[in-house]
Amino acid sequence: MNPIEFRDRFDLLRREAGKVLLGQDDLILHTLVAVLAGGHVLIEGVPGLGKTLLVRTLAHVLGATFKRIQFTPDLMPSDVTGGNVFNQKEDRFVFHEGPIFTQLLLADEINRAPAKTQSALLEAMQDLAVTSDGITRALPDPFFVIATQNPIESQGTYPLPEAQLDRFLIQVNVKHPSQAVERLILKNHVNGFHAARLDRFEIQRVATAAELVQMREGLARIRVDDGIIEYIADIVGRSRVHRSVYLGASPRASIGLLAVARAMAASEGREYVIPDDVKALAPAILRHRLILHPDAEIEGVSADDCVDDILREAKVPKTAA
8 A cells, every 4th residue: 555545544534533533633643643553552531531432433434343341440361361261061171262352452441450450461462462371372463452541640540560551652641622622522412423322423434454454564665764763763762861751761662653653654645754753753652651750750840841852852854755
């Protein structure tokens, strides 16, 4: 699939998702870019902002098989991955697949479960496989996780371990809609829209799982100049020496930033990456990977503030079209 075909299909996906999730254009854009780049997405926001609705809508327009796990404090790892159950008729243990065996997995309110259960996703998100009793089983292709979480200050939530956070390609923060957008949301509900009945709303399925894989494979043809590679390495390297950062981003962040920059370029119909592609996604790639010094947190410095500093200080390369 060439960049023009990629852009046209990408625009269709954005428009269909935008019919349901009003006023969240950046959220839709960043989530689609991450999914097409082959990564997983963490969406953070207070309840009621449409996080779950976005994932259900994307499952419909992408044509992907979809399952949802509601994370709770008593959820066990086997409830996610599945496990062996003894079959008396066959006199042997039989593996029963858990809900993780799907193409699009919604991990809803992932930080409502303790770290033991959250870690059940680690192998799946990194290696696209699940190991049980010494047997490794591949997950469907494509496979991607979109997790939602409430702010960690909310009652009954657990912070995600650093290793878990690093598996998410991007973190997107959802904001409250403007008053004008909220009026449109209310008008939709007056006209009969119901979030639990998306099939009654005129949302088209504009892709299939096979086409999604094809779009991902097409990103390998997006050109990345040496200047862009140095720019990405410089940005991530600066995150490790920033005065407010205790622990910076890993090489996985560099690889992720390269992947989403290619997807962003293709979404605009270009065959090459420009610095703006990198800058646009750098906050979403880095914000959940930076651990700040306690003093910086006390002073009210955020991870996004650090990323803004890094982007101002990093030297922007000149690239040829």
